[in-house]
Amino acid sequence: MECRQVENEISICKMSENVEEDEDCFGKIVADDNGFVLQDVPHLTDYIKDLSIVVQNDGPKRIHFRRAGPRQQVYFKSDEVNACIVTCGGICPGLNTVIREIVCGLSYMYNVNTILGIKCGYKGFYARNTIPLTSKYVNDIHKHGGTILGTSRGGHDTIKIVDSIQDRGINQVYIIGGDGTQKGASLIFEEIRRRDLKVSVIGIPKTIDNDIPVIDKSFGFDTAVEEAQRAINAAHVEAQSGENGISVMKLMGRNSGYIAMHATLASRDVDCCLIPESPFYLEGPGGLFEYITKRLRENGHLIIVVAEGAGQELMSEQSINMTDASGNNLLLDVGMWLSQKIKEHFTNIRKMVITLKYIDPTYMIRAIPSNASDNVYCTLLAQSAVHGAMAGYTGCIVGPVNGRHAYIPFHRIIDTQNQVVITDRMWAQLLSSTNQPSFLNPVKKDVDEKKVDTVTPRLSNSPTFNYYIDDLKDVLAGESLQ
């Protein structure tokens, strides 16, 4: 019997003989037809035969995903593989690491030598030259921010892209990008499938906003939060040194306030964190101005971190209704607007002396190379992607779900966005740590009611809790028990 310990918890064994059930002291071993065995734990019903079930939950079954990793069955010969890699959307720490590790993974683990870099995002498939990628070429790229391939927004034309894939004889497509990119990847996969092409399409989710659902977190997020600490430190020094010092700092987060929330919790110097998921108001009891007054009185200074997507509904007078090339709404500068409103209120109306500094490190936190933990994470993602493509999986992204790397079908992640759930524990912890108002019970609202409908839904259920990796399925060499 060949046994293997998986992550210190689960012993999965492959039997050379067909053992159906066995007793091991007080443990149980149960085998299935494929030769996989479950090292089960004792249960009361093993020895109390008439034990009755008190609650029987017949609700819908939980969703499981196929675990990522190497497989016994590989569907591509090394010299047959013609792979390509493309990066799309905004930049993010770790892009180059993922590129490097896909190239090295293909080359070292599967002896693949034909890998093309597609230049400048989706439009590069039909409008640009390609870059031949080798392990030597990518050797040092993880030490640099950005993407060596270049990236872009817009320009997704499914037919032209798939024509180009077909014309070039590409049979593995690695697509690194955020929510928009993965929507585009899903369309490419569908067209490839419609044409019956032997082409694996694997997405590697990228976004510092951490807004991709299902996965635990996206790469680059940790690095961005860490870099934000440097800016918060500067904001703190400025605020501490000025008379009634107020620092307003804007961080990225179009629809999701994860960076702002984590940067606030990590720093302990931030007095107030404003995110898109939690509408706020300025005037009146429980409002931001009242809180600023209180903090200045107590502490002499204060730091506000605001996610770029927060408070958009408050800036009705400046509405621009414009989109970028990918169709994303262009946001108004909430940091600038908020700074102006605070100045007006305290200087003009309250006749107070304040020293306000507006700090905008938004691009600085995403233009850097990934930190150590993101590097490890990027490597695991890239290797999972390579194993998946070589094993013939397609139409999916790779990513960790409840701590285990998995293959997740595109359709699971493209219809929703991951957002901070303000009724969840983490936001509650942030409110307790900053002591800021929750803004949940406004006496006076500044919100332009007409605009509220146009903003992203505020409360969503955290989808992560509903997803599990089934340890029994697909753990060893990729064969499912079912």
Ligand SMILES: Nc1ncnc2c1ncn2[C@@H]1O[C@H](COP(=O)(O)OP(=O)(O)OP(=O)(O)O)[C@@H](O)[C@H]1O
């Ligand atoms: N619904 C869609 N269908 C097809 N392609 C899309 C779609 N949305 C976006 N894309 C394409 O995906 C690419 C990147 O999209 P986008 O600019 O929205 O960035 P993203 O991948 O969401 O990354 P991020 O927002 O984190 O920077 C663009 O080339 C865009 O044309």
Ligand SMILES: O=P(O)(O)OC[C@H]1O[C@](O)(CO)[C@@H](O)[C@@H]1O
């Ligand atoms: O200015 P750009 O490059 O369009 O990117 C800005 C956007 O990119 C993101 O960082 C996502 O990548 C958002 O937070 C932000 O709104």
Ligand SMILES: [Mg+2]
């Ligand atoms: Mg996006």
